[in-house]
Amino acid sequence: MHEIVVCKMKNRVGVLNRFTGLLTRRNINIENAVIISTSKHQVEAKVELRTEKAQNLTHLKRVLAKQIDILSVSWYSCESAAETTALLVAGIEKNN
Amino acid sequence: MLIKRETEKTETKRTLASGADLLLEALKAQGVELVFGYPGGAVLPLYDAIYRQAFNNILVRHEQAAVHAAEGYAKATGKTGVVFVTSGPGATNTVTGIADAMLDSIPLVVFTGQVGCAAIGTDAFQEVDILSITAAITKQSYQVHDSGSLAEVVKEAFAVASSGRPGPVVVDLPKDVAAMAVDEQQRSQTAGGFTAKTPVYPQRKLAFTKMQQLRDALLRAQKPLLLVGGGVIAAGAVPEFRRFVHRYKLPVVSTLLSLGALPVSDPFSLGMGGMHGSYQANLAFSECDFLLNIGSRFDDRLATNTSQFAPKAQVAQIDIDDSEFGKMILPDFAVAADAKEALNWLLAHPAKTQVRDHQAWLQQLSAWQHEHPQHYVEEKGKIKPQAVIAEVGRLTAGDATIVTDVGQHQMWTAQYYPFTRAHQLITSGGLGTMGFGLPAAIGAKLAVPEKEVVLFVGDGGLQMTSEELDVIRDYRLNIKIILLNNQTLGMVRQWQDLFYKKRRSQTVFNGQPDFIKLAHAYGLKGLRLASQNWRETLADVFATQESVLVEARIPALEQVYPMVAPGQPNQKMLGVD
């Protein structure tokens, strides 16, 4: 399974540091990332994660969501690498 | 409350204000009466403003202590604690305290000095990237780049620290921002609009249907159990909680951090649960058929084996932080809500069915309590730590503000002090930080000067922050320090004895300082209890209005029981036979 997390964040110094820190702590690697600013005050990060089975992804999602500078979190599980790439590149929001 | 140091002179206010002045005004507007801090190069402008404004800064002797003192202050009042430190080593010295506050959900705002904006990133003298260092142990952090945004940042920092699930916030303040002159307009912005708590989180609507389902399931239960966590105290929901317990007739297990939410003497109280919890509390976990957890995070010292925890129960959880649901235990009912709001709902919406009286279940629980009451063995000619704590409980009528360090004495205090009220026990739960006790007691005393403040501390932990004895002398605080000296790192030694075949590696001190002389060196009274008349001596100590360091030499090999070995299910307790 390829896990993709999509976070809308405030466009502030250090916000990605906080985001990646929560992954680092859980030994989760970032396979791919697309980060774009969606407005003057917001960025959107689409990040593909490599996760182990044991990881409590629901917990991670909620921990991400409660960060002050993270405005929304959505989660996608893709079957194939092709699907993953499509999602990352094409823009998940539009497809949904 | 303002404590002025005698040596401090107040100058008349100058008209020219700096960013630092603005900051102090913003703090005052937040209701901040005192801060705990320590000066240094990067905060010279800040300390200059403190001097000019005669702002109340409690001068600690180590920055770690500033944070623990602020935690003690916050825990004793529910208010947000504030810390000022310089950049570099001043900032890194706060890390342990910030982590402690994060794990125990204590509202703090820590202002760290920083090198001037232009020097950031150049490895300037005393420059560290404290925001990165503390990212994992703060709710949020900020670096201020112009004095114009100071007011907003302070406002947001306090809102973040104190709302939702409370926690620590770091505000990094470059030296030039603090030194910058500010114009009148910026000043007036600060003066106004600081009273309201800005909600940082969108207001959540209580999920009525979920609450109804939870309540109905609770009322169907034959053997219900309520687990109360520190969240109930943080939410200021203790009165509602007590009414709820009595209305619904529910036996209650406390966590370490919620002791006092229900008086220990309350007939519904089963005491503390978990690794060193009471027999009846731990058996209640394994036998209950419905467990309602309000504001506890199912910590591993409480739910020692999550897969075998409350095996017969449906689990319901009310927590303001929904990331707690399913983190340790998957609840059957989960309501993300402020504890006060949820409890008020439960009180206002009684079900149509009668509340059961749970007679058989309550009788069973008290039978267990009688079978294995909390106990220790008296030994002739020895001073038992449990007896000392119980005696202090009697002398203070269960009303003192109790602060502990970390170790065996902490667990004995949790077991033997007769807690009666919220905000009464100040202890490092999640991080288990040795050295927390003495500075936290200082913070607590400054927060609630009308209360008797008692510190129970071990000989190991006292040596970690003993320099703060000088703050007690300096500010003439009245804190009763009860040193339970077993001449060992007792709690670690206990684990070595139980799980490492008594190989006492590095846990027995090879000689010790003379703690009485240490007290004397700081101008404090110090005395050692003697086994034949220690109760009388203690009574004398509690009749005085000044600090006393009381050393009780306790048996080195005393164990904390009951004990659930790590990873074992709650009902498997050592020390009950």
Ligand SMILES: Cc1ncc(C[n+]2csc(CCOP(=O)(O)OP(=O)(O)O)c2C)c(N)n1
């Ligand atoms: C800063 C820190 N270092 C190490 C520990 C590990 N530790 C936990 S309890 C303990 C022993 C504490 O000894 P003491 O302060 O004498 O208290 P006692 O257990 O004897 O009551 C130690 C070393 C800790 N909790 N905190």
